[in-house]
Amino acid sequence: MSALRDSLRGRVWLVTLAALVTLFLVNLALQPNLLTPNVLKSNLTVFLPLVLVAIGQTYVILGGDIDLSVGSIVALVNVVTVSVIAMTGGETGGILLGIAAGILTGLACGLFNGVLIAILRFQPIVTTFATGIIFGGLALRVLPTAGLPVPAGYWRTYAGNVLGIPTVLWIFVFALLAIAFIARRPFLTHLMATGGLRTAAFQTGLRVGPIRIGAYMLSGLFSAFAALCLTGETASGDPLMGRLLALSSISAVVLGGTALAGGRGSAFGSLLGALVIGMISNVIFFAAIPFEYQTLTTGLITLLALAGGVLVSRR
């Protein structure tokens, strides 16, 4: 038993992968048309936002911090993007401008969080809780009620194919490449050192402050990507979008084997963790659990997964 635990150390994502395969098979049994391209694509479309947010959240948690404002960042980016597109008239140039504005918004939110926490030494949990309220308030300011449809060009591209391959699959592959890219930068090692033992990182001469800010900006960036995907899915603006993303992204990160204490884990694991969460809600949906029990089941599984993940990823 201890030998098993030993060999799994640092490869907790293998457990997550096993869980994912099992869930996939259960899902297949409940929903025989799961393997048709259209169903797979629609599943991926639903899962993608959480996958992206969870990837960003991983970097913050690896650095020993946490970001509870991701949901509000998603909402803010969404309303900024749709508003900019609406203002510029919905041509291709306008759409690109809207996307750029959204990405900049996400980065700015991350920078704001990072400066408060790494430079002004605010507590990460309550600070991102507070900034989440602020970002959410700003989203309501930009767009008070849901609406403001995006031009067809936007959502058709998102729902369609590029070079014969579904756009969502492109984005998924892009996310994998981004993970691989970051994993090979010295930054990630420095970030994990910062989250692992901050005094050691400091003593070794690492610039701990900018490293933590960088992690928050990555979280903001990936939240922005998630918001752009959600915008493609809903084809409109919604200032209350992404409410539950903070908790589910943390759950995905923990499920993927990343320690909440920081310093240990991987973004790839979180990607698998997010897919597991998506699969769980699929299974709950198709398992004919009465509607009124679905939220309870999801909540319980999330809590159990959190507890289990914390136990498995502990030293």
Place this chain on the structure above:
Amino acid sequence: MHRARTILTDPLVLAALSILVLLGLGEAVSPGFARGDQIVRLLTVSAILGIVAAGQSLVVIGGREGIDLSVGALISLGALLAGNVMSGQDGNILPAILVAGGVTFAIGIVSGLGVTVLRIPPLVMTLGMAGVVQGALIAMSRGTPSGNAAPTLMAFVNRPLVFGLPGILFVWALIALAMWFLLRRTTLGYAIYAMGSNERAAEFTGLPTRRLRTLLYGLSGMFAGIAGVCVIGYTGNSFISVGDQYVLPSIIAVVIGGISLAGGTGNYFGVVLGAIALTILQSVLTTLQLEFWGRQLIFGAVLLALMLLYGRTRQLRV
């Protein structure tokens, strides 16, 4: 001069001053805002927030990033349970309080065990627990509200009892006294401050910090449940997200009251003033016809400003 400055930065004085300023502001914007019956109404609303914030205070003073985000869901649960047990009958008020407080206490203990035994950060654990309770609420109510308050309870919360004040205000005063006694006259209270101030040192004096911390989350749950009973007494019936509006204010009231989010400081009297100040602020913002986003922005900014005053982490000492 120096003395004047220390008095002015005392959280109790700041909270009391802001109550006066906000009342004056409200009166200026809308004459009659600070009339006697209006103030009683504001105090009644404050009482519910104050009861929730009592539990939140204990968890925050206990330290180690203590916070309880499940209070919203537990208020809704308390209200739903109380409403169903009472079903409009005066004779069922006491059982309703016991059921609501007992169930929420048990759920709080579970959160506490997650925090102390599994070492899940309190914020994540209580947020997760909030999700579960929310799900349970949907399952229990099947989406439609049920249960209603007993007439005596409603009268107790809303109608003047003695000196023109409703009964709930006397309950709140009793709770404030009980909180003072708990924190200042029992070993548990001393232990809460000790472990919030320095958990290692507290363990070194022999305190069972794990057990005590678990208990704190139970107490926080119980206070939320009792607040739920008050909510259904205030409105007559409940809906499944009735408690959500109290989560954020309960934290801000605690911080306004001078309790550092780092733990180990503050007392409940400050929180009482904080709950009143916050309720008046909400009322003023509504009177000013500020939109929801503006109120959110002000809440977030107030929280950050208070963190700047009281809540910064200690510098990395190498």
Place this chain on the structure above:
Amino acid sequence: MTQTPSAEPSPARALHAQGVTKRFGAITALSSGRISVGKGEIHALLGANGCGKSTLCKIIAGTVSRDGGTLEIDGRPADLKSPREAEALGVALFYQELSLVPQLSVADNIFLGHEPRNAAGFVDRRRLIADTEVLIARFSAVAGSGFAAGTNVSRLSPDQRQIVEILKVLARNPSIIIFDEATAALDKRQVDLFFSILRTLKAEGVAIIFISHRMDEVFEIADRITVMRNGETVAEYGAGEVDRDTVVHDMVGKLADHQREARPPRPAGETPRLVVSSVSGGRLRDVSFSVAPGEILGLGGLQGQGQSAILQGLFGAEPFARGEVSVDGRPVRLRRPADAIRAGLAYVSGDRGRDAALHGRSIFENIAAATLVSERRRFVWPSALKPRFEKAAAGLNTKYAGMEAPIGSLSGGNQQKIFIARWLATDASILLLDDPTKGIDLGAKGDFFELARDLAAKGTSIVFYASEDAELLGLCDRILVFNSGAVTAELSGDTRDAFHLTRAAYGETA
């Protein structure tokens, strides 16, 4: 490859520090530090606790700034403001702890912040692993299984971690290295390999400052020896031209006559209050001793040789892995502080801020915590407890405004008195003192010693670790000297003097 050390320092030496001074507040850590190391020379720095050798090393490594004196590196004056600047000049300091990230691999740790990169700025993992393996190969004979470039540091044993720390220093290719207790966790074979690495570095022209708590090692490896005492460099020798006792005499200085009131000897055949048999775990290796009622037992030796580990183990803060402890003849299990307190033990830590202070709380609360627990009280009536606490604090000459004043309003010495009063109010029968006078003023120290003697006279057993030898010699009936987690000597009667204490601290058995 033999290097003949010159007797006089020349400007071309790798490192030359002279007349270096440093004050921390009211305490003078260095009054006249001097060390001069040539290229390709291994230079041992010796001295008793608190002689200033660590401060001098930190000044050379740039982690502490000097107040006065000169520092030359490679013949050029160096004004170091940060560790980074020292590193740029080729100086590397071996850290005893805190420098490795347990969650990262050996390779990542060794090259943290200096990762080899390819043209695109990615980490060149192949080179990272290869470079690490070359470094590990130097120790391969003893590194043992499970220690490869990709191994997580959290899985390494303490000696393996120390090897990684050494490799981390070597990976920077420094021209001056300070090894402060780099051999502390290593066994004999590993030390031999480490020394062969040192000799290779020496052949490459690297200047090495070597600090060790083992006299054998010093005489085995060092070319030259500098001895410090009381913040001052007092002697410098070529290693071949001096014997061990001379060096010890230099460290101790003129034998001070420690005034000590004769205390009546304890009756023979008395049941010991505390018996510790064969405890191990962490740094400790098979430690046994006993303490009689009313006896003051000292724990001596250089810092970090297991003295604190014994005390924290007895208090249940860092439980022992093996061994037995009994109090008044009854075996006790000490898994957490509450167990120890129930058995009648009390612990006063030198690290007040970490282990004792309830920051921001009143003096009353700081005293009350232990009393409330040990007396199993449920309610607190301050008016009933205050007179008791005031008496306990007054017995220590504590100066404070009132029981309601915050603990932070007191000086370090008065704070420590409060934390002692905390335990006096519980009537503990065994007092564990873990370097309790660290950072407190002389007056408070005097009060403290008086209190310890009074308590012992009333029958309290005291186990006392002090990093200052004079305190041990002045207070204790008996002194156990620790070296590398084991007891190397027991001093009492005639051998209870500074010379024997220092000798034993450096691992010289009587």
